[in-house]
Amino acid sequence: MTELSAVPAHVAVIMDGNGRWAKQRMQPRSFGHRAGRKSVDKIVAAAVQAGIDTLTLFAFSTENWNRPAAEVELIMDVIRRSIAEESQRLKAQNIRMRILGSRERLSEEMCRQFDAAESLTADCTGMQLIFALNYSGQWEILQTCRNLLAQAQAGGLSEELSLQDFEAARPIADLPPVDLLIRSSGEMRISNFLLWELAYAELYFTETLWPDFDEQEFQRALAAYAQRDRRFGALCTT
Numbered sequence: 001m002t003e004l005s006a007v008p009a010h011v012a013v014i015m016d017g018n019g020r021w022a023k024q025r026m027q028p029r030s031f032g033h034r035a036g037r038k039s040v041d042k043i044v045a046a047a048v049q050a051g052i053d054t055l056t057l058f059a060f061s062t063e064n065w066n067r068p069a070a071e072v073e074l075i076m077d078v079i080r081r082s083i084a085e086e087s088q089r090l091k092a093q094n095i096r097m098r099i100l101g102s103r104e105r106l107s108e109e110m111c112r113q114f115d116a117a118e119s120l121t122a123d124c125t126g127m128q129l130i131f132a133l134n135y136s137g138q139w140e141i142l143q144t145c146r147n148l149l150a151q152a153q154a155g156g157l158s159e160e161l162s163l164q165d166f167e168a169a170r171p172i173a174d175l176p177p178v179d180l181l182i183r184s185s186g187e188m189r190i191s192n193f194l195l196w197e198l199a200y201a202e203l204y205f206t207e208t209l210w211p212d213f214d215e216q217e218f219q220r221a222l223a224a225y226a227q228r229d230r231r232f233g234a235l236c237t238t
């Protein structure tokens, strides 16, 4: 079946290039991450405006722990502050905020703040905003297998494991498939992001560094998506 692409329901973004953006300005990497936060605010507003159902942002990968401790601390602080400061505003805009990722290595205070922001916006029925944090696609698949194993040990799983069983055991069971993946900064990699949900995603790469990524860039990505012919493995009809 050929499906004409209109507005993607689920957009996922790999926000890359903060460090290079700062370097171009002879500033420390922290300058780039702080500027990157402003782009997050712009893209959330643009996604609401465009009628996106789910926006998933790759905020911190399990591999990002390999950066110098001071940079890890800075990125975590920018994310923690952003979520704490923005949660009331998200609620006012009817945006449901969720975190996808492992709680391992996150401070108790950070987890408490995330729980509070998730609870505050839990009943919101507008766009769903997911921060993938301390996340990797392989972690998600492994976590899903662990959940299935626990179900099987409790006798709650049929031996004929189905696609639906697998999806329902994911850390966010109702996470929809990604329609459009955007990556900034010219890198053309998936970098262990949403491996399961990206199965049939359309990919959009731009040279723009994340702190320069704005509403117009987002519109350009949506326009490119609208031109794509999504066939999901079926034949081209034109």
Ligand code: FPP
Pocket: 015, 016, 017, 018, 019, 020, 021, 033, 034, 036, 037, 040, 057, 058, 059, 060, 064, 075, 078, 079, 082, 083, 131, 185, 210
């Ligand atoms: C990639 O740029 C960016 C990150 C690893 C961190 C993403 C964090 C933010 C955009 C801050 C705000 C986030 C939220 C959720 C409010 P890079 O450091 O890899 O850049 P480089 O490839 O140019 O070095």
